[in-house]
Amino acid sequence: MQVNENFKPVIVAFCCNWCSYAGADLSGTNRLNYPANVKIIRVPCSCRVNPMFILRAFQKGADGVIICGCHPGDCHYTSGNYFTRRRITLLYSMLDFLGIERKRTRLEWVSAAEGAKFASVMEQFVSDVQKLGPNRRLEDLRCRKQ
């Protein structure tokens, strides 16, 4: 597959307030680099992410969407991320079923102590999406940047 080096994918990362957002913060305070294409949206819990948010992100120009939450068992609200896990598994499976490239979607568990993991996950995800090229299968043509 030909990779367009000039293509800068837009990545939306939904990060849980208690773990992953703090993890992103930690990677910053540790002066670790992660790609600037990642736009973080802070949510109170990964289970706040309505499937609609993910579709909306793709509609409005995202090339990849990643959800980050506390490790299973560590949810600030006890069980939120367990529900996230089932829900997002089914949603990603459905997107795959409709022929949307499966590497555009991802879920990772990142704790507040895992600044380095946050940076490396983002690095990896951006590079995967970079290889896929711009999102064409789940885009809204009206929203394409002119």
Place this chain on the structure above:
Amino acid sequence: MLKISADRLNDLFNRIASEQTLYIPVDREPNTAEYRKYEDGMKLSESLNTVRSAKDFFFPQTENLAEFKVEGKNIEIKDIREESGDFVVFGVRACDARSFSILDKVFLSEPVDSFYKNRREHGTIITMACTRPSETCFCTAFGIDPTAPEGDVAVFADGENYFFLDRTEKGKKFIESVADMLEDGDTSKLEEVKEKTREIMKKLPLAGLGTDSFGGDKLNELFNSPKWAELSESCLGCGTCTFVCPTCQCYDIRDFNTGNGIRRFRCWDSCMYSDFTKMAHGNPRLSQLERFRQRFMHKLVYFPANNDGEFGCVGCGRCLSRCPVSLNIVKVMKTLEVKE
């Protein structure tokens, strides 16, 4: 009358398509036809009619109206309409052909809808006479003769040939433009075919459907009829009837934030929907009974009241075959009918 033999029909299509965009009904699946842009080799559908009506050509389901861009304190308004090129729609049935004159009354009276007008001016409608009407047909109730359709050009088939008859100036010009492919033909067999179709029309189960109980002057008795409650009881409130209907013309205007500006577009709306004509104060028709009544009152009373008695239905039968729970205008008419 000028004719072309059936085996040369595709040559004619190729010729038309080389000059302007041509749309013909094509079978997607058996008995499920849709209009498609003609490409070489496409086969004209033998289905009686398309699932969606032909109104799409002049009044598409969604249509962009304008775009707004805000910079500082300035708003720039851009007209983003797509000017239509010349196009031909082939194979429109008599019912759909009549629906255009109904839509014209809405969109071409003041204030003129310039989007609709633009498409209407660029379109040439070639209608086709029916030979195998279905049990769901009742166009004759509205004074339509399926063996003599309106349109710019009417086409009649006798099994071996297609005969062309111009009905308007536009149609005359069209026939002149392809006259070198047509030849004079003997119409005696055609008359037999027409006569046979008329006989079938008389035998159809809905042949006796009358419209005497309806019209602009029957507003109060129909509006207040207690029968609406029972009629509307199983209506799901979906928009199938509205969206397959060739004469339904309600639309909504909406704005969409594209991230680059605001796109204003219009899209079909349905009086069956709970958010139809929703205003700041809420919705004027709160129950499905009122919404159901609205649709049929519009077609059978309000429309004729404003348009010299012309009904807003053409009897194409689409709602009869598509309604998920088989509710339709015929059942409404038969239930509300005042029997002598």
Place this chain on the structure above:
Amino acid sequence: MQEAMIKRAVQLLADGTVNRVMGWKRGEFVYDITPAVFTTAEELEKDFVCDDFTQANLSKYLVKESRKEGKILAFLKPCDTYSFNQLVKEHRIIRENVYVIGIPGGPKLDIEKIKAKGITGILSVENENYTLKIETIYGTETMPFSEAVSGKCSGCKSKKHVAYDELIGDDGEVLDSNRFDMVAKLENMTSQERFDFWRGELSKCIRCNACRNVCPACTCENCVFDNPKSGIDQKAAADSFEEKMFHIIRAFHVAGRCTDCGECSRVCPQNIPLHLLNRKFIKDINELYGEYQAGADTTSRAPLNNYNADDCEPSVVHERGVE
């Protein structure tokens, strides 16, 4: 069957057990049957019908009907009882106000499949030993019964009634169906092929909302797609994205609650195989979280309202099948 049903309904009306009967009403033709509520013996005898064309699932109407004065009698086919049970479980149907008579199910006939054979001007359809004799204005036609069986019946999952107060006819068994075959076939395609398949299907959508409004699992009083406050309300797909959005979200909202009654595909005027989206969710739930049949009972927790600490990670999606 129809006579026995009418007889029993008249009895139950007469002895005051119920004051209304939910059934199917005869139409203009042999096939255009409308769900209806009957209140008198005369109405029942005149218009009540139960035959090869009575496909419509009556369960959803009971949401409204069970909230009215008095008890209503409802005739439910096996597949309808699953929808009924699911609605009882979600407190949408008030069980005490419904008297359910279970009746044998299909296979039912789909008039579109008869018309697809080019048969038109249909006046009557008779079933003679599984050959359909169809009288039309243009003469008599015949076709095998099996070729006219409705799509929702061809993958029948169960002949068992999961909720009833009494039965007319025998109860059946849960069947081994092949209903996931098409889903599996799609799963084994490449992602480009799947994309092309769904783009072809979903682009036909006219957003009439028939699938949503007929769906016994879609009982929200105000759907997100109708609610201007939701920010995603839409009346037509203004872009191909919106076609996908509507159908993904609709399928997702009923995931784990959809009983696979097949009404969505039955009513689609454009013949989009919408049930495949729901079946995909059902298949995934069965494979990933254990067998689950929505509506089979009124007590179990729905798969999406439940979890296990050792559930699989979403990465399974990225690892299995064909990219």
